[in-house]
Amino acid sequence: MLISKAQEAATKNGKEKLQIDLVVREDLDNVKGMEETNKKYHRRHVFNDIWKQNIGGNYQFDTSKFQYILDAIGVPENYEINSVDELIELITGRAVRVFVKKQFSEYNNEDENTVAPWGYKKTEFPLTKQQPSFERDEQSNVDIDKEDLPF
Secondary structure, eight states: OEEEEEEEEEOTTOOEEEEEEEEOOSTTTTSTTOTTTHHHHTTOEEEEEEEEEEETTEEEEOTHHHHHHHHHHTOOTTOOOOSHHHHHHHHTTOBOEEEEEEEEETTTTEEEEEEEEEEEEOOSSOOSSOOOOOOOOTTOOOOOOGGGSOO
8 A cells, every 4th residue: 555645634523633545556456466455446545543642641642653654664763753744754655565454433333444553564565666765864964045045
């Protein structure tokens, strides 16, 4: 699957979440053994919501739930992520292997596709386009004269 988009969202009651939009990849249609998965369902969306929780008196994300996603896309351990926006930028456009389970939702009174946080794994089929590296280049700082800026 491809992490097509990730965004912060909230319910009408103000409960906050990070919604991850996963899309079944169509570039794997001809891979043997995927006739009943990718080929049959390509371009379909599965949404994975990671909700904020009350942790130690603070309303926040349980960051351990993001570790499975970060591991699946190859982010090294102890990689510093300073904001939700930075996390969204890191994961968007990445290929992952995801275990999707059909579960009955009592809230919506219907079967829904769900993804558990631990259901993310590294894909066996990396994207063919070049993926950004997670290496930080400390020598890439560039001095820019304020007069060169257009604003």
